[in-house]
Amino acid sequence: xxxxxxxxxxxxxxxxxxxxxxxxxxxxxxxxxxxxxxxxxxxxxxxxxxxxxxxxxxxxxxxxxxxxxxxxxxxxxxxxxxxxxxxxxxxxxxxxxxxxxxxxxxxxxxxxxxxxxxxxxxxxxxxxxxxxxxxxxxxxxxxxxxxxxxxxxxxxxxxxxxxxxxxxxxxxxxxxxxxxxxxxxxxxxxxxxxxxx
Amino acid sequence: xxxxxxxxxxxxxxxxxxxxxxxxxxxxxxxxxxxxxxxxxxxxxxxxxxxxxxxxxxxxxxxxxxxxxxxxxxxxxxxxxxxxxxxxxxxxxxxxxxxxxxxxxxxxxxxxxxxxxxxxxxxxxxxxxxxxxxxxxxxxxxxxxxxxxxxxxxxxxxxxxxxxxxxxxxxxxxxxxxxxxxxxxxxxxxxxxxxxxxxxxxxxxxxxxxxxxxxxxxxxxxxxxxxxxxxxxxxxxxxxxxxxxxxxxxxxxxxxxxxxxxxxxxxxxxxxxxxxxxxxxxxxxxxxxxxxxxxxxxxxxxxxxxxxxxxxxxxxxxxxxxxxxxxxxxxxxxxxxxxxxxxxxxxxxxxxxxxxxxxxxxxxxxxxxxxxxxxxxxxxxxxxxxxxxxxxxxxxxxxxxxxxxxxxxxxxxxxxxxxxxxxxxxxxxxxxxxxxxxxxxxxxxxxxxxxxxxxxxxxxxxxxxxxxxxxxxxxxxxxxxxxxxxxxxxxxxxxxxxxxxxxxxxxxxxxxxxxxxxxxxxxxxxxxxxxxxxxxxxxxxxxxxxxxxxxxxxxxxxxxxxxxxxxxxxxxxxxxxxxxxxxxxxxxxxxxxxxxxxxxxxxxxxxxxxxxxxxxxxxxxxxxxxxxxxxxxxxxxxxxxxxxxxxxxxxxxxxxxxxx
Ligand code: HEM
Ligand SMILES: [Cu+2]
Numbered sequence: 001x002x003x004x005x006x007x008x009x010x011x012x013x014x015x016x017x018x019x020x021x022x023x024x025x026x027x028x029x030x031x032x033x034x035x036x037x038x039x040x041x042x043x044x045x046x047x048x049x050x051x052x053x054x055x056x057x058x059x060x061x062x063x064x065x066x067x068x069x070x071x072x073x074x075x076x077x078x079x080x081x082x083x084x085x086x087x088x089x090x091x092x093x094x095x096x097x098x099x100x101x102x103x104x105x106x107x108x109x110x111x112x113x114x115x116x117x118x119x120x121x122x123x124x125x126x127x128x129x130x131x132x133x134x135x136x137x138x139x140x141x142x143x144x145x146x147x148x149x150x151x152x153x154x155x156x157x158x159x160x161x162x163x164x165x166x167x168x169x170x171x172x173x174x175x176x177x178x179x180x181x182x183x184x185x186x187x188x189x190x191x192x193x194x195x196x197x
Numbered sequence: 198x199x200x201x202x203x204x205x206x207x208x209x210x211x212x213x214x215x216x217x218x219x220x221x222x223x224x225x226x227x228x229x230x231x232x233x234x235x236x237x238x239x240x241x242x243x244x245x246x247x248x249x250x251x252x253x254x255x256x257x258x259x260x261x262x263x264x265x266x267x268x269x270x271x272x273x274x275x276x277x278x279x280x281x282x283x284x285x286x287x288x289x290x291x292x293x294x295x296x297x298x299x300x301x302x303x304x305x306x307x308x309x310x311x312x313x314x315x316x317x318x319x320x321x322x323x324x325x326x327x328x329x330x331x332x333x334x335x336x337x338x339x340x341x342x343x344x345x346x347x348x349x350x351x352x353x354x355x356x357x358x359x360x361x362x363x364x365x366x367x368x369x370x371x372x373x374x375x376x377x378x379x380x381x382x383x384x385x386x387x388x389x390x391x392x393x394x395x396x397x398x399x400x401x402x403x404x405x406x407x408x409x410x411x412x413x414x415x416x417x418x419x420x421x422x423x424x425x426x427x428x429x430x431x432x433x434x435x436x437x438x439x440x441x442x443x444x445x446x447x448x449x450x451x452x453x454x455x456x457x458x459x460x461x462x463x464x465x466x467x468x469x470x471x472x473x474x475x476x477x478x479x480x481x482x483x484x485x486x487x488x489x490x491x492x493x494x495x496x497x498x499x500x501x502x503x504x505x506x507x508x509x510x511x512x513x514x515x516x517x518x519x520x521x522x523x524x525x526x527x528x529x530x531x532x533x534x535x536x537x538x539x540x541x542x543x544x545x546x547x548x549x550x551x552x553x554x555x556x557x558x559x560x561x562x563x564x565x566x567x568x569x570x571x572x573x574x575x576x577x578x579x580x581x582x583x584x585x586x587x588x589x590x591x592x593x594x595x596x597x598x599x600x601x602x603x604x605x606x607x608x609x610x611x612x613x614x615x616x617x618x619x620x621x622x623x624x625x626x627x628x629x630x631x632x633x634x635x636x637x638x639x640x641x642x643x644x645x646x647x648x649x650x651x652x653x654x655x656x657x658x659x660x661x662x663x664x665x666x667x668x669x670x671x672x673x674x675x676x677x678x679x680x681x682x683x684x685x686x687x688x689x690x691x692x693x694x695x696x697x698x699x700x701x702x703x704x705x706x707x708x709x710x711x712x713x714x715x716x717x718x719x720x721x722x723x724x725x726x727x728x729x730x731x732x733x734x735x736x737x738x739x740x741x742x743x744x745x746x747x748x749x750x751x752x753x754x755x756x757x758x759x760x761x762x763x764x765x766x767x768x769x770x771x772x773x774x775x776x777x778x779x780x781x782x783x784x785x786x787x788x789x790x791x792x793x794x795x796x797x798x799x800x801x802x803x804x805x806x807x808x809x810x811x812x813x814x815x816x817x818x819x820x821x822x823x824x825x826x827x828x829x830x831x832x833x834x835x836x837x838x839x840x841x842x843x844x845x846x847x848x849x850x851x852x853x854x855x856x857x
Contacts, residue, residue: 011416014416015339015340015412015416018412018415018416019339019340019408019409019412022408022411022412022442023408025442026404026408026442026445026446027446029443029446029447030446030447030449030450033446033447033450033451033480034450037450037454037465037476037480040473040476041465041471041472041473041476044464044471044472044473045471046464046469046470046471121457121461121462121463122461122462122463122464122470123470124464124470124471125464125465125467125470125471125472125473126471128457128458128463128464128465128471128472129465131463132454132457132463132465146824150828150831
């Protein structure tokens with residue numbers, strides 16, 4: 001158990017890491033565009049509700065804390081992987097998956113609530129951009145969940161190898177990135193919406 | 198609003214009903230496809246096609262397939278251009294011409310979209326695929342499989358666009374589909390959705406290619422080739438791909454939002470409901486202006502290689518060229534507003550963007566002077582690539598001066614949306630982008646096929662293109678000043694436009710001759726390939742690494758990876774009568790073929806088609822299929838094959854023996 005996995009990077013894996021970083025950057029630009037759109041449209045309520053009346057701070061805060069915790073637990077998978085402890089890796093993965101799933105569930109519930117109370121995306125430019133920005137983040141989270149499931153399957157089947165550890169590292173990058181994006185969503189959409197900026 | 202309706206969504210019989218001209222188009226395309234299929238079957242070439250080409254991960258082959266598709270699209274969109282020119286030459290006064298206004302709208306939209314996304318981008322990615330690995334002394338790109346996915350997504354987008362000819366109709370909202378016209382309220386048919394999804398699919402392919410080539414350039418260079426020793430073509434691709442990575446996500450977002458407006462009834466760009474159509478115009482040009490530099494930078498790079506090679510001189514001002522490229526990359530994000538000076542920004546904002554636009558002309562001017570200084574006192578070989586280059590310098594400078602003129606906001610208020618603008622951007626994009634890629638194809642053709650193109654026919658082709666261009670577009674500058682607006686399918690007789698329109702029509706005929714010559718050139722060269730054979734691997738007395746290996750280049754490019762000390766390594770080697778140093782041959786891996794790129798692109802096509810026609814089941818099938826394909830690929834441990842000494846070409850073996 002104690003032997004550490006050799007993490008020396010091969011030429012191939014540095015390429016993958018660089019490529020993935022660049023991909024993350026393109027995703028950053030994608031979100032930046034959506035934020036810009038939200039910034040332009042967030043006052044265009046078209047006679048409907050504004051963020052001030054629609055968003056509940058405690059709810060958004062709960063979502064934030066759940067996602068932050070999941071980021072932490074997903075970081076722990078890497079530590080466990082370094083020690084070549086595949087059981088721990090799977091445990092932390094399971095917890096991360098659960099937290100991510102819970103986050104997604106809360107988000108869908110919030111969306112559903114908004115739609116049920118007559119505040120769907122068809123009401124105003126503000127709501128269109130809200131649903132799209134937050135929904136795109138949610139879509140990324142769903143992809144992350146699928147990715148996690150596949151990784152766990154791999155580790156379960158093949159144990160920890162260079163390949164699975166590479167996958168784990170890339171996944172972590174992705175997941176932390178989504179965390180950062182959410183911090184921005186929390187600040188720009190919920191906090192600023194709450195104070196009516 | 199209909200989200201999903203039944204098994205077939207919105208698709209029904211009326212989607213297949215067209216007028217006579219469209220039917221002819223569909224028939225021509227359908228018959229050519231059937232003809233091609235029959236020929237391949239008759240010659241029993243399916244297996245060969247599948248194993249040697251369609252599933253290949255060799256970037257040279259992928260590059261060739263890009264160019265093949267792009268040339269088809271060039272011919273198709275060129276036909277569109279011919280139809281528009283014919284219409285405008287005859288549709289005066291009482292004569293309505295042969296195109297209805299709605300059909301005319303679809304034609305200019307299809308022409309612009311096809312030319313930019315499938316002709317120009319295809320030629321560009323084709324040449325990048327062929328050139329970059331060879332020029333940096335590499336065996337492959339960083340992610341060969343991803344490269345094939347990119348290519349097939351490009352093809353899927355292309356097929357989707359052309360499907361609109363037979364099933365439904367294409368967008369009539371111009372090549373950039375400005376709202377509110379492109380919103381459901383004013384464009385209720387599926388046309389705009391076809392536009393959105395063919396760009397979306399091809400655009401994602403481009404984005405992936407952008408990532409792939411940046412990593413290739415940063416990680417796969419030959420030993421000793423530091424950044425400042427890279428050939429100028431590689432620098433220009435680096436700049437262009439950086440722009441792809443920065444700009445294409447904006448396109449993805451913008452057209453997705455337009456689709457959400459149309460499909461889910463959102464209000465991003467609608468005129469009412471709290472939407473903001475101006476925001477679309479800003480977003481699309483935040484991608485669109487960089488896009489024109491994405492297309493032109495690699496063409497600049499090709500000209501840099503060609504001018505140095507054919508003048509037998511080192512490229513003048515290498516460092517300033519590099520700076521110019523990165524200045525352009527940076528500045529191209531600061532000028533987008535010059536596309537809509539007239540849309541209410543106020544004079545301060547207009548002034549700023551006008552000045553920035555003039556500033557971006559400076560690095561471009563630096564490059565032009567560098568090329569001219571490279572030629573100065575060179576021993577110039579006026580082969581067809583150089584003819585294209587000379588045509589480029591002439592026409593591009595005219596177009597550039599017109600561009601600087603348009604950058605002055607008060608002038609733009611007069612000329613905006615006129616044919617003057619159309620003449621300007623065609624000057625840039627035909628003489629810059631197309632000529633650059635034509636020259637590049639001629640230049641690298643022998644490295645890929647092992648024989649050169651018959652130069653004399655190439656020269657005729659180049660002259661026809663240049664003269665044809667002058668006839669076709671100089672009248673448009675004049676017409677623009679006379680007040681002729683763009684996108685006009687009919688005008689009144691007393692405006693006096695007709696003579697100039699007829700001249701422009703003749704010009705397109707001459708360009709057509711140029712195209713014919715290019716096709717002829719390929720056929721003649723294939724027939725005479727024995728005489729034209731490139732025995733040395735270095736037909737132009739070249740300077741860069743790719744000319745050090747035999748032609749046609751083998752799948753693995755370099756049996757032994759080269760090492761680099763100088764910028765023009767191969768040239769220096771030739772000066773000192775370079776002898777092979779002793780090097781041990783080591784086995785190496787190249788990627789195996791994979792058909793999954795094809796599969797993923799087919800599924801992406803299904804997703805696009807389903808999204809256009811609101812077919813739920815097909816949509817789910819596509820998405821789930823793509824996921825499964827990706828997972829399947831990542832499970833596959835066995836994606837490489839080994840190249841041993843026995844696999845090398847005869848020539849590589851001899852060379853290795855000689856050096857050992
Ligand atoms: C080969 C010679 C070409 C000819 C004769 C030609 C001709 C034309 C004509 C007649 C129009 C319509 C002008 C109008 O609005 O009335 C047009 C528009 C356009 N062309 Fe070309 N073209 C050529 C090549 C290209 C190339 C190579 C590209 C790009 C790579 C291109 C991109 C466009 C675009 C973007 C438009 C605007 C479409 C719109 O209004 O939405 N063209 N062209
Ligand atoms: Cu521009």
